[in-house]
Each structure stands twice: as structure tokens, then as C-alpha cells.
């Protein structure tokens with residue numbers, strides 16, 4: 001079956017129904033620029049072509065299984081079910097100041113097993129397809145349209161390691177940035193990685209305008225390995241070489257999740273400043289969304305602020321992030337983990 005993201009197959013259907021190119025432009029605009037319904041898109045086609053389009057193309061490849069809206073801020077967590085019955089998560093963020101954003105998943109589960117992550121406790125099931133990645137954005141756009149909003153920022157920070165699903169993730173980036181389709185600026189897209197050097201190099205060479213975010217979380221090799229087993233495969237020195245090369249294309253975002261007594265001590269601060277010295281990076285200090293099944297605790301806010309101020313005094317650009325959607329378990333993997341537990345009792 002063909003999805004609405006399969007442009008070659010849709011061109012074949014267009015051609016066999018002799019639909020004029022300007023009608024196809026209206027069809028694409030209805031779907032991607034105006035976030036219209038399937039009926040809105042079909043309505044712009046000649047009547048005699050609609051039946052073939054309708055029976056040949058799948059409009060949505062993910063089923064929205066649940067929606068949880070935060071009562072404390074503008075976050076909505078969406079749980080989608082794939083055609084083969086797996087659950088994935090996306091989070092729509094509506095910050096008071098700033099653009100409507102979506103955090104999307106790139107895999108079902110994850111093979112990286114980071115100790116602080118609910119998805120990491122599930123293990124890996126499979127990669128998402130390009131259509132499944134894009135459908136999270138399309139469905140979110142249709143959801144926020146009645147609010148007068150459009151998704152302006154996309155971050156790959158949901159379930160999965162995007163650079164272990166490079167082919168489908170990179171194809172989805174082409175689609176997102178295509179002026180005829182989603183028409184998102186590259187600077188509005190961020191791909192976050194635990195640090196897979198070869199894939200990071202391919203990514204920055206292919207998409208110099210798209211933001212790369214490294215989930216560093218510690219600049220001490222031993223601490224980092226305990227937090228992120230994948231760090232054993234790609235040690236910090238190798239990742240630093242990649243950061244140096246990537247910085248030729250612009251600033252790299254550094255994600256630093258703050259865990260009490262793990263990576264927020266004086267020696268962690270020193271290791272971090274030594275590691276990043278001389279690199280054009282922007283550091284995001286992230287609060288930890290605690291979840292049952294993990295004994296880790298987040299660094300309290302006053303200490304996070306102090307850590308941020310020390311980094312600023314050392315000359316780094318720093319943003320202290322605040323948690324959104326804490327009442328809806330918005331951190332990656334938390335709700336799906338709850339649902340899987342519910343299903344197994």
C-alpha cells in the first residue's frame with residue numbers, strides 16, 4: 001500500500017489518471033501546507049480520479065491511540081499505534097514564548113539502554129519508517145490547526161536513537177524541508193544523538209543547516225559509560241574529533257541532563273569545561289523527569305542554576321531548560337512503559 005509520503009508512487013497514480021500538475025500542487029498544499037483532512041485533499045482532484053487515489057493511498061499510517069494534555073503547561077503527549085501493534089510517543093510543546101514544537105520518535109524502543117531513560121528499559125523492537133516518522137508531524141499539525149497553530153520546530157528526541165536509523169531519518173528530513181511539502185527551515189529541526197561519530201559526520205555534511213544535538217550528559221568517560229552503555233563503543237576523544245569537524249558547519253547543541261550526585265559535582269563541572277573548551281557549542285542543562293523503576297534523582301533547581309551560572313562565567317552559552325508536561329509523564333518512553341506494564345498484568 002502507498003502512503004501519502006511516497007512521492008514516486010503518487011506520481012504514477014497522477015499520471016495514470018491524467019491529473020494536471022497544478023491539481024497535484026493543490027493536493028499537496030491541502031495535505032502538507034494547510035494540514036487539511038483526506039477529504040479536503042481529495043476534493044481538489046478531478047472527480048473521476050478520486051476513487052483511484054482513495055483506494056490506492058493510505059492517508060495515515062499511525063493510529064492515534066491516546067492523547068494526554070498537561071494541566072500545568074502547553075504540552076500534549078500523543079501515543080500512536082503502528083500497523084503492527086507497537087506503541088510510540090510524540091510530545092507537542094506549546095511554550096508561552098516561542099513556537100509550537102514537536103518531539104518525535106525514530107524507533108520503536110531503543111538499543112542504547114541509557115540508565116536514566118524509560119525507553120532504554122524497553123529494549124529495541126524496530127526502526128520506524130520515513131512515513132511513520134513524518135506521520136507524527138502531520139497528525140500533530142492537524143491536531144493544533146484548530147488552535148491557529150502550526151508545528152514550527154521538530155526535534156528528534158523521542159523514543160529511539162535517530163542516527164541508528166539514519167536512512168529513514170535522513171529521508172524524512174528531505175521531506176520536512178522540501179518547499180513543496182512541509183517546508184520547514186533546516187534551522188527549525190534538531191536531531192539529537194548519543195554520539196555515533198560516522199553517522200554524525202554524514203549528517204553534518206549532508207544537512208549543514210539542520211541542528212545537531214549531542215546528548216553528552218558527562219565529560220568523564222567512566223561516568224558517561226555508566227549512564228550510557230553506548231559510550232563504551234564511541235569514547236569521548238573520538239566524539240570530540242567529530243564535534244570539531246561538525247563545528248565547521250555551525251554551533252553544536254550539547255544536551256546535559258542533570259542527575260544528583262552523578263554528573264553535577266565539582267569534578268563533573270571541571271571535566272565538562274575542559275572537554276568543551278574552544279568549541280562553538282550551546283549547552284542545554286536539562287531537568288530530569290523521574291519515573292518509577294529508576295532510582296536516579298534530578299539535581300534540584302537551585303544547584304542547576306548555580307551550575308549554569310558557573311558555565312556562563314567560564315564563557316559558555318547556556319540555557320537552563322524547564323520541565324514541560326511533568327504531569328503527563330512527558331519524558332521519553334514513560335507512558336508507553338506504563339501501558340506495556342498495564343497490558344502485561
Ligand code: SF4
Nearest residue numbers: 110112114117120160
Ligand atoms: S535516551 Fe535516547 S538513546 Fe538513550 S535509551 Fe533513551 S531513547 Fe535511547
